[in-house]
Amino acid sequence: MLLNGVANHGKTFEAEVCVVGAGAAGLTLAMDLASRGVSVLLLESGGVKFQWESHELLDVERMGDTPERLVTGTRERFFGGTTNHWGGLCRPFDAFEFEEKPWVPNSGWPISRDDLQPYYEAAARLLNLPEVDRPYDLAALGVAGHPTLLGEFVDNLEPRVAHRAPTGRLRMGQWRLEDIKKNPLITCLLNTTVAEIHSATSGDHIEYLEGRTLQKGSLQFRARDYVLCTGAIENARLLLASNAVHPAGLGNEHDLVGRFYMDHAANGLGRILPLDPAAGPSAEEVLATRIPVGWANTPRARREYKLQGFYALCINDNLKQPLAHERAMLSLTGAPQGGHSESPSRLRKALLVNWEQAPNPHSRILLSSSRDVLGVPKPAMDWNVTEQDINSAAKSAELLSLAVAQGGRARLQIGDLRKPPYTVGGGHQMGGTRMSVDPKHGVTDMNGRVHALENLFVGGSSLFPTGGWQHPTLTIVALALRQAEFLGARHARTGS
Ligand SMILES: Cc1cc2nc3c(=O)[nH]c(=O)nc-3n(C[C@H](O)[C@H](O)[C@H](O)COP(=O)(O)OP(=O)(O)OC[C@H]3O[C@@H](n4cnc5c(N)ncnc54)[C@H](O)[C@@H]3O)c2cc1C
The missing domain is CATH 3.50.50.60 (FAD/NAD(P)-binding domain)
Structure with a gap:
């Protein structure tokens, strides 16, 4: 009732x-x-x-x-x-x-x-x-013919896909x-x-x-x-x-x-720039057009470098301008991208990050x-992002950047997570x-x-x-x- x-x-x-x-x-x-x-x-x-x-x-x-x-x-x-x-997005x-x-x-x-x-x-x-738990299996995901962007022996980052709740739910x-x-x-x-x-x-x-x-x-x-x-x-x-x-x-x-x-101090991290634009698209680039896909830091890396959780998500968005958080969010929610459609090039896949704060x-x-x-009484919010949080995210971003470079097919152009525009939270x-x-x-x-x-x-x-x-x-x-x-x-x- x-x-x-x-x-x-x-x-x-x-x-x-x-x-x-x-x-x-x-x-x-x-x-x-x-x-x-x-x-x-x-x-x-x-x-x-x-x-x-x-x-x-x-x-x-x-x-x-x-x-x-x-x-x-x-x-x-x-x-x-x-x-x-x-x-x-669910996982x-x-x-x-x-x-x-x-x-x-x-x-x-x-x-x-x-x-x-x-x-x-x-x-x-x-x-x-x-x-x-959706497995990251290239054959099961239908992209077996495409190479992945990470280097073969990388163990600091692992690819992760998420589900997207269907329209009716x-x-x-x-x-x-x-x-x-x-x-x-x-x-x-x-x-x-x-x-x-x-x-x-x-x-x-x-x-x-x-x-x-x-x-x-x-x-x-x-x-x-x-x-x-x-x-x-x-x-x-x-x-x-x-x-x-x-x-x-x-x-x-x-x-x-x-x-x-706590919050996920999420924001745009940067872009993936393929080294050879003439080469075919990577598995991640193909997947990003239909399901949420990204890279998380592994438990091994978290233990070794004393890190908190980190997830860089490939956004199906071809940006010409520096990535704004709101645009990334629009892309995530599937909303129209307005002025950015003039650049269909796959050269500018955007990355959005979720990174974990220590309690x-x-x-x-x-x-x-x-x-x-x-x-x-209204709530007063004294949300604090510590040096430990930012250093952990920045280190994970660095490991990701190295892993992609090691793969030899692309490089990452990423922003400095230590600077304030990269620590915008509020969603989670x-x-x-x-x-x-x-x-x-x-x-x-x-x-x-x-x-x-x-x-x-x-x-x-x-x-x-x-x-x-x-x-x-x-x-x-x-x-x-x-x-x-x-x-x-x-x-x-x-x-x-
Ligand atoms: C832009 C954006 C994108 C997001 N995308 C994702 C995503 O992809 N995946 C994901 O997992 N999460 C996402 N989230 C987070 C997700 O929306 C929240 O985790 C989820 O909605 C929280 O559920 P909840 O029931 O706790 O709170 P809410 O969904 O916010 O519900 C709280 C309800 O309580 C009511 N209420 C509040 N105070 C009172 C009161 N005093 N008396 C009576 N009623 C009251 C409110 O009106 C509201 O209906 C996103 C959030 C944002 C902002």
């Missing part, structure tokens, strides 16, 4: 589980819980379509290295969330990403790739992706809207922003959520369990702003909420002293409510439950202890399916 919060001012709604946010995480969780017979309240701040009034609720006070585009261009506040403009985290790495302080997940494997497979089926709001409307176990309230989470005076569980509308009304939501799926920044903001009983905010006994905030307690989301129109917000076994090291447990609260959970990439190089959303969906199974079993046990 789909309702409008504005038409329901003053009312109280109840269900077994209350999910806040109808993006990748929230929609997946709500639908899967309902399929397990659990009743769900799904609360969404925006409407079915984009509107500026709700979008402005995303406003962020910028600090540290936080770029301006993070505020306006990287998240969406309506049904479907940021999947209303994501690129759809699971390799087993290596979950491991603790001595050269990356605060690394290591409380779950392994094996724990997540069945949910990755289920997520791939859900998103209509062919298989979880890409805009998750559009895909799920009719299912949500028809589902008797789901009540979805649009234009309803959760403004405060009210805990019992004992401080150990949540009693209800308070929703507010832009028309100055309020609503109450009561459930056995509550799950925040509002994106990494807003998840931390809501916990910090709900400070009536716990003055430091919910789940913040150890001053960890909002900390370890850093000083990179964080706090509360601003200013409030939004609903009276909720992660961390802030990281998972941990020990409450002293993270905000949530391995099921995404806030350690100190019996019935408050978090979903989405704020759970990630490290960000890897892979795009985050397939892992978000897999974690949501895992959480749905956990919550479904919990409700079957309690019979509530």
Whole structure:
């Protein structure tokens, strides 16, 4: 059932589980819980379509290295969330990403790739992706006749292909809207922003959520369990702003909420310049015209050079001008390239990089002293990119450049990742409510439950202890399916 919060001012709604946010995480969780017979309240701040009034609720006070585009261009506040403009690139985290790495302080997940494997497979089926880990097999990919660009004995970089979510699954709001409307176990309230989470005076569980509308009304939501799926920044903001009983905010006994905030400081890295334009195209160039393909640094190189994750993606884009981040993004999302079509030459394949930040307690989301129109303190973002992060990415780029030179078919023309235009992030917000076994090291447990609260959970990439190089959303969906199974079993046990 789909309702409008504005038409329901003053009312109280109840269900077994209350999910806040109808993006990748929230929609997946709500639908899967309902399929397990659990009743769900799904609360969404925006409407079915984009509107500026709700979008402005995303406003962020910028600090540290936080770029301006993070505020306006990287998240969406309506049904479907940021999947209303994501690129759809999917790849699971390799087993290596979950491991603790001595050269990356605060690394290591409380779950392994094996724990997540069945949910990755289920997520791939859900998103209509062919298989979880697509092998880099030139014959299977149909490019056996083309040479690759990397040298034969290169072991610092490995080619990696990703999946792209098919059109029918890409805009998750559009895909799920009719299912949500028809589902008797789901009540979805649009234009309803959760403004405060009210805990019992004992401080150990949540009693209800308070929703507010832009028309100055309020609503109450009561459930056995509550799950925040509002994106990494807003998840931390809501916990910090709900400070009536716990003055430091919910789940913040150890001053960890909002900390370890990470992003893929992605940007255009440069171009591939084939040495002999008359030679046939490489396997990577052919592949890039139809599937996302790139090179990741190998676990071996990461151990030897003490590196964080790095992925350089070949973009099917023939650029004449220096690469702008926005153009690369347009190319990724398949949007028309405008003025660049006059150069069909294959000489200028662009490279986009995702590089991993080491988890850093000083990179964080706090509360601003200013409030939004609903009276909720705005988030202040002190995003920090460290020398370690930049040096790691620059070293990986250098290894890639050497590997391509070693292949003898092309060279890379790359920019200096140590300079500010190359450290623009904002697309993949992660961390802030990281998972941990020990409450002293993270905000949530391995099921995404806030350690100190019996019935408050978090979903989405704020759970990630490290960000890897892979795009985050397939892992978000897999974690949501895992959480749905956990919550479904919990409700079957309690019979509530
Ligand atoms: C340009 C761009 C390209 C991208 N491309 C890729 C890609 O190719 N591959 C990939 O894996 N990822 C990509 N991403 C990232 C991807 O979009 C996100 O990882 C994903 O959408 C996050 O899912 P989520 O459910 O956690 O948050 P969201 O999808 O943002 O959903 C959060 C929802 O919560 C709602 N909400 C927020 N606050 C409240 C509140 N207080 N009360 C009620 N509702 C609230 C919002 O309105 C929204 O609907 C891209 C991002 C950008 C910016």
